[in-house]
Amino acid sequence: MDLIYTLNIIGTFVFAISGALTASEKKMDAFGSAVIAFITALGGGTLRDLLIGSQPVGWMLDPNYLYTVMAALTFCYLFKKWIVKLTRTMFLFDTIGIGLFAVLGVQKTLSFGLSPAIAIMMGAVSAVFGGVLRDVLSNRVPLIFRREIYATACLAGGGLYYALTFTQLSDSLTIWIAVVVVMAIRVLAVKKGWGLPGIK
Numbered sequence: 617m618d619l620i621y622t623l624n625i626i627g628t629f630v631f632a633i634s635g636a637l638t639a640s641e642k643k644m645d646a647f648g649s650a651v652i653a654f655i656t657a658l659g660g661g662t663l664r665d666l667l668i669g670s671q672p673v674g675w676m677l678d679p680n681y682l683y684t685v686m687a688a689l690t691f692c693y694l695f696k697k698w699i700v701k702l703t704r705t706m707f708l709f710d711t712i713g714i715g716l717f718a719v720l721g722v723q724k725t726l727s728f729g730l731s732p733a734i735a736i737m738m739g740a741v742s743a744v745f746g747g748v749l750r751d752v753l754s755n756r757v758p759l760i761f762r763r764e765i766y767a768t769a770c771l772a773g774g775g776l777y778y779a780l781t782f783t784q785l786s787d788s789l790t791i792w793i794a795v796v797v798v799m800a801i802r803v804l805a806v807k808k809g810w811g812l813p814g815i816k
Contacts, residue, residue, distance in 0.1 A: 619788075620716075620720070620788075620791070623716050624717075624720065625680065625681070626709070626712075626713075627709070627712065627713030628658065628681055628684045628688075629657075629684050629687065629688045629691075630688075630709040630710060631657040631713055631746060631747075632653040632654070632656060632657040632684065632685045632688035632692075633653070633688045633699060634656055634710060634747070634750070635652040635653035635654070635655065635656030635746075635750050636653040636688065636689050636692040636693075637692060637696070637699070638656070638751075638754050639651075639754070640692075640696065642754050642755070649689060649692075650685075650686075652750055652753060652754065653685055653688060653689050654682075655746060655750055655753065656747060656749070656750040657681075657684070657685050657688070657746060658675050658681060658746065659745055659748075659749040660717060660741055660742045660744060660745040660746040661673070661675065661717070661742050661746075662674075663741055664721050664724070664738045664741045664742045664745075667741070668724070668725050668730060668738060669728065670724070707806075711798070711799045711802045711803060712795070712799060714743040714769070714770055714798060714802070715743075715769075715770075715773055715794070715795035715796070715797075715798030715802075716795050717739075717742045717743040718739040718742060718743040718769075718770035718771075718773050718774050718794075718795075718798055719774060719777045719791050719794045719795055720742065720791075721739035721740070721742030721743065721774070722736055722738065722739035722774040723791075724738075724742075725738040725739070726778070726781075732778050735774070736771055736778060737771075739770060739773075739774035739777075740767050740771050740774060743767075743770040744759075744766060744767045747759055748760060765802065765810050765812065766802070766805075768812065769798045769801035769802045769805065770798060772797065772801055773794045773795065773797050774794070776793070776794045776797050777790055777794035780793060780794065
């Protein structure tokens with residue numbers, strides 16, 4: 617199995633767990649949890665595909681994504697107490713996920729012949745808008761609208777990936793470099809308390 621595809625599945629699994637835990641905090645039933653998990657894991661990629669005209673959207677062409685969301689829901693219900701204790705691990709996987717999805721979103725958008733600026737935006741959409749939809753439906757202020765750096769890291773990583781496509785580096789190496797940069801920005805932002813200023 618392709619490494620990028622495997623990591624994509626892992627990212628989907630982790631994001632689905634994030635959605636399921638949010639639904640659990642809001643006392644939603646099993647159906648509500650499934651909806652929130654699905655939207656969190658696949659919402660960003662679905663929105664990107666619709667915007668760039670890629671239809672059917674990605675998860676409709678590969679049922680493994682749906683199976684992954686259902687597996688994440690089952691795992692979450694069986695091991696919720698254990699998962700909640702692994703907040704640092706979940707943060708790490710979430711960070712890997714947004715980095716990977718941001719870069720793959722840029723890559724896919726460029727393959728449709730769209731401009732680099734649009735591709736970088738769609739990379740960020742791929743990475744963060746599942747979380748936005750999750751928070752809106754759960755009646756929370758979305759993370760990207762707070763001071764904490766989140767989408768900005770995705771934009772930076774997407775821009776770096778595009779710049780690296782003009783070098784002699786292999787495509788897999790450019791992807792990993794960009795993903796690591798997104799992760800580094802995200803981790804440092806949380807540890808150092810970095811954030812964008814608000815309007816006073």
